[in-house]
Amino acid sequence: MNTHSLLQTPLYALHLEHGGRMVPFAGYTMPLHYATGIMEEHRHVRTQAGLFDVSHMGQVRLYARSGCIDDAARALESLVPADILSLAPGRQRYTQFTNATGGILDDLMVIRENNSLLLIVNAACKTADIAHLRAHLDSVCDIQPLETYALLALQGPKAEEVLATLAPAVREMIFMDVRTLTLNGVPCVVSRAGYTGEDGFEISVPASHAESLARILLMHQVVWFIGLGARDSLRLEGGLCLYGSDIDETTSPVEAALEWSIQKSRRTGGARAGGFLGAETILPQIKNGGDFSQITRRRVGIRPEGRAPIRHGAPLYADSTLQTQIGVITSGGFGPTLNAPVAMGYVPPSHAAIGTPLFTELRGRSIACTVSALPFVPAGFRRSR
């Protein structure tokens, strides 16, 4: 890719100043890591606090043309399987844009604000997502991409004490709470969430004020700048899906083990059952007492034996003869917290139970693996006050 065509986030100069090793990612030039490297950055987030620039992600606000926010919520429910209507102001929910065949176009966070919905979508999908929203919701919603906002993530067990120095109110927030708070003199949308499996916050800040906010956060000794490399290893240990690897247009939310994000109201028999793209495929897939008879594969956590990382694309077999492939690794690498390789992949429901032995192939050798519970590292979320 021609580096001259790459976009820069508002923190580009700050990344260079901090020794960021810049790489192309989703059309942007982004830091893969800084001077200390991925392993140290990963461990720092698990024990201290890390600041991530995720300004490449898309932020889109939806307003109801009627002026009634519930109309926007109902409209969005035609594109996602989550319950948006009952989402309380100041709360957010994880969901997916589905397609007509039950696949996933993107995964996203939906924030319920007082008079609008704020959607946080993946960088690589944001142009298509905005077109999708406009194609389906234009008559009901005013769709406004936030072009002049940066997005920062402050993650780790020390995130709260650091952010509380700017806004003590963050101490009152729990996991998935969202508030508009004044940070460094500027109103920001702050959510208590992230993509690391740790407690932490995501901060939507005007681009013009992003660098000064980042500098103030980085003045805290416990806060390190963290690149995309550690972001990937952290989310993998956290059992979180990467769009394009673990989920895509061919995987359904149930195959991806994401049915926890489909609330009862949207399931068969619920108050607003179905009504989203692919519902007739997806809803019958949800396990209802019996087996997963409607799906042929299921996303699971996988622990390979030994120390060698098993990576995206590696085949999975039921036995060590490696005769018949039954599945594939969709994310894999080394988990610095476990000091061991970790992976996620798809296997038939018959092989998805925790403890099931599997085998993969690495450089011509058979490697034994075990289906393991996700997340690999216990989540550090603040679930109650």
Next chain:
Amino acid sequence: MTVYFTTEHEWLRLEGDEAVVGITQHAAEALGELVFVEIRPNGTVVKAGESAAVAESVKAASDIYAPVDGTLIDHNSALADNPAQVNADPEGEGWIFRLRLTTKDQLSHLMDAAAYQAFIHKA
């Protein structure tokens, strides 16, 4: 003590008709902390440019090539428990494998330290 370098960022230290091989400081920094090093078994006959070992970092797997034709005769067993030793001392305690050279003729294709420094600063 004669040390040679390759364009793939291996170093080779000649010891009689044997050689110790590792990756350069430059390569170790570029790879980041290693989490696993797999070396082909002793007795494996390798050609120059053929993969003799694989170094895995958190992010990626990278081949380590035989700088010249030879037979693998030993490997750094300390790396099994502590692969990051390669990062700590890539051109010393972090050596990867030992090779018996098939011929010394190929050494003339490799770079000396000065040429390697020039090579990485140009790249």
